[in-house]
Amino acid sequence: MAGTPKDSRVLEKGVAPAAPDRAPRSVGFLLSQLGFSASQRFLEVLKPLGLHPREFLLLRFISAAEGRSQQALASLLAVPPSRMVALVDHLEELGLLERRPDPHDRRVRALHLTERGRTVYGRATKLALEHEQRLCLGLSETEREQLIDLLHKLQPELIELRGVHPGLG
Amino acid sequence: MAGTPKDSRVLEKGVAPAAPDRAPRSVGFLLSQLGFSASQRFLEVLKPLGLHPREFLLLRFISAAEGRSQQALASLLAVPPSRMVALVDHLEELGLLERRPDPHDRRVRALHLTERGRTVYGRATKLALEHEQRLCLGLSETEREQLIDLLHKLQPELIELRGVHPGLG
């Protein structure tokens, strides 16, 4: 992949330019920087609800299909089962979900949203939308669509929901 | 900012859609996800050199203007002075930079690259370029420029070099 005409153009542009105190014109750098800022902000956005972004994501998954086991969700989110415990503990303390026994296998805990869980999840979704709008204030709607399309063209395996990063999910 | 025509369009599109196991069409989500993946990969890319991304960034700053004090660079990178110590320690152990006494103020240590430091920084820059090219394999050069322009249109204060995030710098 190195040495193609396209590569040499990138090399000419320079990812680490002579002016070092400014952000380089590098997709990798901008993504890292913007991605971190965006998740930090989203963290603050959810704080009033007492939720962490990764808990919001978990609510989203449960809401999509209630009754799945902790392990099923853990593997879906690519977190170790031991970590899932604290996650579910917290959401249960908040009264947003409940562990129900599985009649067929007494080892598993099926996760279900409570009524309050559905309400809070709805609120969080609204906050996420507002967050998105603030983030994209400098873009027209066309540009926003364009940006999303371009981001999707980057290696798709990077975007997969599994292995969601610590700051977000 | 909520309630404008643009906002309602975003709301219609839906950031948290009914299909929950797929990545939503949300700039915030994609940035978080891609940013995290990109920095994780960059971490691996630099490993053969024994460098952490944030050390690479530090080298970049020193290379831009040698002789600055640790505190000056610490405030530039928005890391606490205490953290800068370990950073500089490691780079000094690797023989990439040296602390020189400041003749005018015996408290300060002026940071300079060694010859080896310049060499390794050059290698790291090359690796960073290859990383960028791999990342953008799915984009034409025009699309890559377009993407960078769009990213720059997002709130610029998010991109500033200060407060570089843990995974990157």
Next chain:
DNA sequence: TATTGTTATACTCTATAACTATA
């Protein structure tokens, strides 16, 4: 009295592996 660099400490987050109860 303030500042540079340093050290000590404590806190958060995380994964690994041991453990239990079921299967």
Next chain:
DNA sequence: TATAGTTATAGAGTATAACAATA
């Protein structure tokens, strides 16, 4: 013997604050 969930523990990474030398 294997699996779901849990607990214990240890490691990495971080910030805060105390400290010594110098200004």
